[in-house]
């Protein structure tokens with residue numbers, strides 16, 4: 001089975017949407033220290049419990065026109081975007097790596113990055129409940145993946161955590177503990193060589209975005225910006241293109 005069959009891809013998309021819907025619950029509740037299991041989903045504005053069809057990912061947002069059915073409060077478009085993005089990651093992983101452990105690893109990694117990046121973007125924190133289990137999952141999955149292996153994963157973990165710790169010390173608090181643990185988790189999933197590409201992507205994206213905001217006068221140079229979203233975006237890019245970037249770089253280096 002290659003994983004390219006339309007039915008399998010459709011199942012991956014549906015699973016991606018459903019998990020994405022749960023990620024939205026985590027993005028809303030984890031920073032507020034609420035349980036992600038109970039109570040059931042509610043409207044953040046009127047706190048009315050949602051009926052089952054109002055919780056259907058993507059479709060309910062479209063059917064309701066982006067508003068709560070009773071209080072008419074606007075529902076953030078971030079919800080359907082997170083669901084669609086998660087589904088896209090699952091389908092892309094299946095298309096590229098087929099029905100494999102590697103595809104499963106990229107799917108789990110992508111979901112963790114979505115939650116971590118989104119929470120950090122909104123609240124400037126990355127809860128340990130995402131990064132610590134993620135770090136363990138990354139170590140286990142990479143150990144089972146001959147392309148990375150236990151030592152490649154552990155080296156990535158140490159390099160990611162160590163490098164961000166160094167940046168945190170040098171910039172005197174420009175990075176938080178959450179960023180350090182996120183980078184360590186990324187290293188555990190990616191292995192050390194792809195992690196380097198991921199950090200590079202993340203720092204370039206953060207510098208371009210931050211620099212643009214300063215140039216446009218939206219932000220002052222001294223304003224602190226959450227770095228987690230860029231780190232997460234870099235990690236996601238590296239999951240898909242990291243090995244290609246590393247291979248390209250080695251070709252350039254060695255001719």
Ligand SMILES: [Zn+2]
Nearest residue numbers: 043046068071
């Ligand atoms: Zn409402």
